[in-house]
Amino acid sequence: MDTFTARTPAPGATASTPSPDPLGVSAARDRNAVLEELIHQDPRRFRVLTGDRPTGRLHLGHYFGTLHNRVRLQDLGVEMFVLIADYQVLTDREVADDLTGHVEELVLDYLAIGVDPARSTIFAHSAVPALNQLMLPFLSLVSVAELRRNPTVKDENVHSRQSAVSGLMFTYPVHQAADILFCKADLVPVGQDQLPHLEVTRTIARRFNDRYGGGSAVFPQPDALLSRAPLLLGTDGTKMSKSRGNAIALAAGADETARLIKGARTDSERHIFYDPANRPEVSSLLLLAALCQQRTPQQVAADIGSGGAAALKRTVTEAVNEYLAPVRARRSAYARDRGHLRQILREGSERAGAVAEATLAEVRAAMHSRY
Known part of the structure; x- marks a missing residue:
């Protein structure tokens, strides 16, 4: 958009008429x-x-x-x-x-x-x-x-x-x-x-x-x-948030990222599978790895199988650090000026x-x- 005028409303809505039901x-x-x-x-x-x-x-x-x-x-x-x-x-x-x-x-x-x-x-x-x-x-x-x-x-x-x-x-x-x-x-x-x-x-x-x-x-x-x-859930199993101290910062180094993921909450079941309703913490970690690897959480879980929480956290750590490596490099370059x-x-x-x-x-x- 190159002008500061009101945009043409998209189909099904007008700029002056309320939606028939509030946005849920x-x-x-x-x-x-x-x-x-x-x-x-x-x-x-x-x-x-x-x-x-x-x-x-x-x-x-x-x-x-x-x-x-x-x-x-x-x-x-x-x-x-x-x-x-x-x-x-x-x-x-x-x-x-x-x-x-x-x-x-x-x-x-x-x-x-x-x-x-x-x-x-x-x-x-x-x-x-x-x-x-x-x-x-x-x-x-x-x-x-x-x-x-x-x-x-x-x-x-x-x-x-x-x-x-x-x-x-x-x-x-x-x-x-x-x-x-x-x-x-x-x-x-x-x-x-x-x-x-x-x-x-x-x-x-x-x-x-x-x-x-x-x-x-x-x-x-x-x-x-x-x-x-x-x-995504934070490392304590609640919503990831700066104010709750449970987040993995984009600026975090590889070692700090590994430490935070190592301390993330999981559960006692050894076989890893994706089930957000019943295993929210494990599923959130699977989702995080999947987003970084551009795969599905189910595919990540299948690779881990019965490796347990330790294997899950290693997988997530590697995925996150690899994904963030270029972001960290650019950040470091910009921070010099x-x-x-x-x-x-x-x-x-x-x-x-x-x-x-x-x-x-x-x-x-x-x-x-x-x-």
């Missing part, structure tokens, strides 16, 4: 088949907003959940906006004390996996004031009760190190809506756990159009582009800022608040 996992996956076909037909008609909070290095769950999909879309020709959500970590004192370092680590991870700043706009919240100004009118379009019901915010609060929920965390779904809508993104690559956030964005877009659009759609209602990979990382951020933030200013001007016009 099954509906989103059904929709994905249509979207993938449209992307391959004309990738430049789509604009993607994606990104991460700078709370630490990205991990394999991120990579197979969304990161590799970003690179795939970029390489197809889809226009990409990649956000570093630095404002969303201000309440985490441990992270905020080294925010510059965390932001640079994110840029390093992006470059290492293949995000190309010449084709994808990498930018930060704090560098785009017009984006953040959109949050105020958007907050007027949702109720406190709606924000309180958001399951993703509830989960983040449970696993946060904070003793109380901040206003920033509470309104995170609305800030994320501003992230997505400032550039009128119509596709958002997410894991299934992020679908409730995206539904808030769709609701805000719809309500803004209804209230201020005057018969035309100011904002599109973005679609979720779900990862084809199921959620920190000034280049900051230049990429400056240039990307300037591009994002121009888009945000244009959208904010359109919002002010629609709200009759240009004085």
